[in-house]
Amino acid sequence: MTVQTPLSEFRFDRDSEDTGIDAGFIAVEIQRLMGEGQSQAVREFIESQELADVAAIIEELPENDDLEVMRLLSLHDQAELLGYLRPSSQVAIATCIRRRDLVALMSAMSHDERADLYKQLDAEAQEAILPAFAKAEREDLRRLAAYEEWTVGSVMTSDYATLAPDLTSTQAIEALRSQAIEAETIYYAYIIDAERRLLGVVSLRDLLTARPRQRVSEIMDTEPVWVRADAEQEEAAKLVARYDLLALPVLDNNDRLVGIVTADDAMDVTEEEVTEDFYKGSIVQPIEMSVAEATIATLYKARIFWLVLLVFGNIFSGAGIAYFEDTIAAHLALLFFLPLLIASGGNAGTQSATLMVRALATGDVRPADFGKLLSREAVVALTLGVTMAVAVSTIGVWRGGPEIAWVVALAMISIVLMGALIGMCLPFIFAKFNRDPAAASGPLVTSIADVLGVLIYFTIATQLLGL
Amino acid sequence: MTVQTPLSEFRFDRDSEDTGIDAGFIAVEIQRLMGEGQSQAVREFIESQELADVAAIIEELPENDDLEVMRLLSLHDQAELLGYLRPSSQVAIATCIRRRDLVALMSAMSHDERADLYKQLDAEAQEAILPAFAKAEREDLRRLAAYEEWTVGSVMTSDYATLAPDLTSTQAIEALRSQAIEAETIYYAYIIDAERRLLGVVSLRDLLTARPRQRVSEIMDTEPVWVRADAEQEEAAKLVARYDLLALPVLDNNDRLVGIVTADDAMDVTEEEVTEDFYKGSIVQPIEMSVAEATIATLYKARIFWLVLLVFGNIFSGAGIAYFEDTIAAHLALLFFLPLLIASGGNAGTQSATLMVRALATGDVRPADFGKLLSREAVVALTLGVTMAVAVSTIGVWRGGPEIAWVVALAMISIVLMGALIGMCLPFIFAKFNRDPAAASGPLVTSIADVLGVLIYFTIATQLLGL
Numbered sequence: 001m002t003v004q005t006p007l008s009e010f011r012f013d014r015d016s017e018d019t020g021i022d023a024g025f026i027a028v029e030i031q032r033l034m035g036e037g038q039s040q041a042v043r044e045f046i047e048s049q050e051l052a053d054v055a056a057i058i059e060e061l062p063e064n065d066d067l068e069v070m071r072l073l074s075l076h077d078q079a080e081l082l083g084y085l086r087p088s089s090q091v092a093i094a095t096c097i098r099r100r101d102l103v104a105l106m107s108a109m110s111h112d113e114r115a116d117l118y119k120q121l122d123a124e125a126q127e128a129i130l131p132a133f134a135k136a137e138r139e140d141l142r143r144l145a146a147y148e149e150w151t152v153g154s155v156m157t158s159d160y161a162t163l164a165p166d167l168t169s170t171q172a173i174e175a176l177r178s179q180a181i182e183a184e185t186i187y188y189a190y191i192i193d194a195e196r197r198l199l200g201v202v203s204l205r206d207l208l209t210a211r212p213r214q215r216v217s218e219i220m221d222t223e224p225v226w227v228r229a230d231a232e233q234e235e236a237a238k239l240v241a242r243y244d245l246l247a248l249p250v251l252d253n254n255d256r257l258v259g260i261v262t263a264d265d266a267m268d269v270t271e272e273e274v275t276e277d278f279y280k281g282s283i284v285q286p287i288e289m290s291v292a293e294a295t296i297a298t299l300y301k302a303r304i305f306w307l308v309l310l311v312f313g314n315i316f317s318g319a320g321i322a323y324f325e326d327t328i329a330a331h332l333a334l335l336f337f338l339p340l341l342i343a344s345g346g347n348a349g350t351q352s353a354t355l356m357v358r359a360l361a362t363g364d365v366r367p368a369d370f371g372k373l374l375s376r377e378a379v380v381a382l383t384l385g386v387t388m389a390v391a392v393s394t395i396g397v398w399r400g401g402p403e404i405a406w407v408v409a410l411a412m413i414s415i416v417l418m419g420a421l422i423g424m425c426l427p428f429i430f431a432k433f434n435r436d437p438a439a440a441s442g443p444l445v446t447s448i449a450d451v452l453g454v455l456i457y458f459t460i461a462t463q464l465l466g467l
Numbered sequence: 468m469t470v471q472t473p474l475s476e477f478r479f480d481r482d483s484e485d486t487g488i489d490a491g492f493i494a495v496e497i498q499r500l501m502g503e504g505q506s507q508a509v510r511e512f513i514e515s516q517e518l519a520d521v522a523a524i525i526e527e528l529p530e531n532d533d534l535e536v537m538r539l540l541s542l543h544d545q546a547e548l549l550g551y552l553r554p555s556s557q558v559a560i561a562t563c564i565r566r567r568d569l570v571a572l573m574s575a576m577s578h579d580e581r582a583d584l585y586k587q588l589d590a591e592a593q594e595a596i597l598p599a600f601a602k603a604e605r606e607d608l609r610r611l612a613a614y615e616e617w618t619v620g621s622v623m624t625s626d627y628a629t630l631a632p633d634l635t636s637t638q639a640i641e642a643l644r645s646q647a648i649e650a651e652t653i654y655y656a657y658i659i660d661a662e663r664r665l666l667g668v669v670s671l672r673d674l675l676t677a678r679p680r681q682r683v684s685e686i687m688d689t690e691p692v693w694v695r696a697d698a699e700q701e702e703a704a705k706l707v708a709r710y711d712l713l714a715l716p717v718l719d720n721n722d723r724l725v726g727i728v729t730a731d732d733a734m735d736v737t738e739e740e741v742t743e744d745f746y747k748g749s750i751v752q753p754i755e756m757s758v759a760e761a762t763i764a765t766l767y768k769a770r771i772f773w774l775v776l777l778v779f780g781n782i783f784s785g786a787g788i789a790y791f792e793d794t795i796a797a798h799l800a801l802l803f804f805l806p807l808l809i810a811s812g813g814n815a816g817t818q819s820a821t822l823m824v825r826a827l828a829t830g831d832v833r834p835a836d837f838g839k840l841l842s843r844e845a846v847v848a849l850t851l852g853v854t855m856a857v858a859v860s861t862i863g864v865w866r867g868g869p870e871i872a873w874v875v876a877l878a879m880i881s882i883v884l885m886g887a888l889i890g891m892c893l894p895f896i897f898a899k900f901n902r903d904p905a906a907a908s909g910p911l912v913t914s915i916a917d918v919l920g921v922l923i924y925f926t927i928a929t930q931l932l933g934l
Contacts (some may be wrong), residue, residue: 007482016649043898048690050692050710052709052710054902098765098896122838172673176675177675177676178678178882180672180675182678186675187654187671187672187713203652205647205653205654208640208644208647208653209644209647209648210641224513224675225517241731241734241735241738242519243517243519244519244656244731246713246730248715262713263713263730263731263734264708264730267708267730267734267737268708268737270734270737271708271737274741275825275829278821278825279821279825282817282818282821283814283817283818283821284818284821284822287822290831290832291822291823291825291826291831291832292826292836292840293833296811296846296847296850299822299843299847300847300850300851301848303815303851304851304854306814306818306889307811307814307815307818307851307855307883308854308855308858310560310810310811310814311807311810311811311855311858311859312808312812313810314806314811315807315862317774317807318803318804318805318807319804321802321803321805322800322802322803322866325799325802328799328802329796329799332789332792332795333789333791333794335785335792335795335802336785336788336789337785338785338788338805339784339788339809339917339921340778340781340782340784340785342806343775343777343778343780343781343917344777344778344781347773347774347777347910348770350749350750350773351749351750351751351770351773354746354749354750354751355751355754355758355766356747356758358742358745358758358759359758359759362742364757364758364759365758365759366755369759373759373822376763376766379763380763380766380767380770381755383557383769384767384771384774385764387771387775388775388778389776390897391775392778395782399789411845416774443814450806450810453593454806
């Protein structure tokens, strides 16, 4: 039983974690109203909502219905809405509507989102629509779409505001007013020469607080922070965060201004990078699509590699155990402590690696700090090892007598120390060879610590128990 | 041998990962110049740099020198610079300078950063400076400092721009011009009534493109996105990202406007949350400070809890092995496969958990999708298990004959299936009981899979080998 709420009284519950439930609920209601021909009520409702929320509703609607609802909005709102939809939904809509409508819609989109959509279309669809664009737009589209996925160029937009250096602040504000409909942001304006080389940046705030007859060239920042179009997109996101920018100018290799990266796009890049890092430190290979949409084959492929690789690591541990079969046969009580000792080495190592990977990523720790950190880590690991040895040796006395307790205690200290030092060193070694330290965490550390743990444990046992 | 570069020719290398090296290098140079009394050269250099970079240099300077260099800047720049410094450096500087200077400096700071610094000071210092502020600032400081660390209130600022609803767009722009020095942003302005209740929001862009005599009340968005001051700060960050906002208004429980959260502060919150999530999915307890600055005791405390907890998990595995001592004694070849089988269960489980935790966090997957995903996971796990069983059973034939090979193959399929299903279910169970699914990843899954893996392996062995 669902409560019937007229759409006009509905408010998105923004406090809840899951606005998806709201969207699905409203989508059903909208479908009903559209079926009853009450498109005017639907129009009023969606016009009163934020476009990001309307996009969430559109995603929940069946094909054709989504298009019908979308068309209730103005062309400008439709274009902005499209940018909020998932890439797959964008393509689905783009392939449904007439070519002329698609070109009109794409012309109204912001330049970066338009290029992203264009890249998603298949070659046939691309060739079909390209001639319908005006020449300048066609070239812009081709140029933006040409940047590789991981570059700054692929996230920048070319609809930025520009000013001539000799304008007065009053004239400049007037010029920005006329660019306000087209430009992605007018809060920063870029001052370029005839070759589009960047001379400076001025904020609308600075223009407003300047004296009316002061010239742009006197107010502008002549050494703004910028980034290259072929740099990694993460670079742009870092600069935006470090310098608290609303937009970052992008230059090509001839120092010409080719675009800007806005703060909201930089934020999206950061979120993508976080997901990528998340997978990098895990034993799953990155999946390009949503997990919910992934096929069985995709999931299999993302997982089998690491599973098989780690099995090989464990074969060495197994071989280590097999090598000490005589010791084990003589003292089966040793087996009780095997999982616990081996796991402790891996756990201590994972901890050190976790701390170092994060600290290297945030810049808290630099590769040069290695020596200083290593001796501190040794002390911490020794203290941890001794604590664990004391706890475990009491169980050792109970399960196997004082001799076994000694073996277990000594093994625990050595194994924790060994694990921690490996976990600490590997990220630095990776960083040294320009690899991502995140790849050195968890599984690799555990595999190495496992093998060495087996060897340390049974070597100590063989020596102390005199076999 | 270092190359001597005059400061004036120095450029921060923003392409490099590590601007810290630059900062340290420049700091040495600046110290030398200050020692030679060339403070004018230093002033020219730091005035030409971004304040975020100057802050990095100041951090590298010894005490007293940092203050001397900072004082070369204007009061306004000093105040902004202070906000870029680490909290500990801010406090160090605040306790060095005279009370009157500190109050002047803090009065020029943005309201949120001022409150953050105030909170860092000890009670004595707080009481010493508070009376020196003007009444309005004193109250603002007290109010902002009162919000708890995790709330929206603790990251919002109170220096936002406001407008009366009956102003024309031209008058409104004029009003914003006069607020430009004080307000954190003038790109959004907030329209409030006499009780400070939020009536609407208008962007400077909308004001600029409006007709000159159009009134603010006609242009403003009357249903802006907002957030409560006592909501979690993560909530504000999510709204800023979802709706691509430059600033988000914050209301108290009486719907009065009390502050705004700017996009750059929202970005900082996101980064904090990422670090927190990173630790949550790991076996290290969160460390409040930089890892490089943490003491041995802090590191010990952050690590010992999980290490000991996981040892207890492994005692169960050990007990499981001890329970099957007879089987093992009769077939020591089984030990070779022990590490490999147990680890595979934990690895498959960690993979499922990784995928689900991330998908639940990004909203890719909803708790309601559980049933659909479970059957797919079972198929994937079965395929993975069979692949691994085939690979491992060939080694089984070689190490222990066809009987052992059968045991190992069957155990592998069961263990991988068991591990994967546990890894898939735990995050959903955590989500169901409103716990963070991230806490259900890695260590917990591995511990459970380890114990069950031992039991499954030796039970199958005991049955098939007829003991």
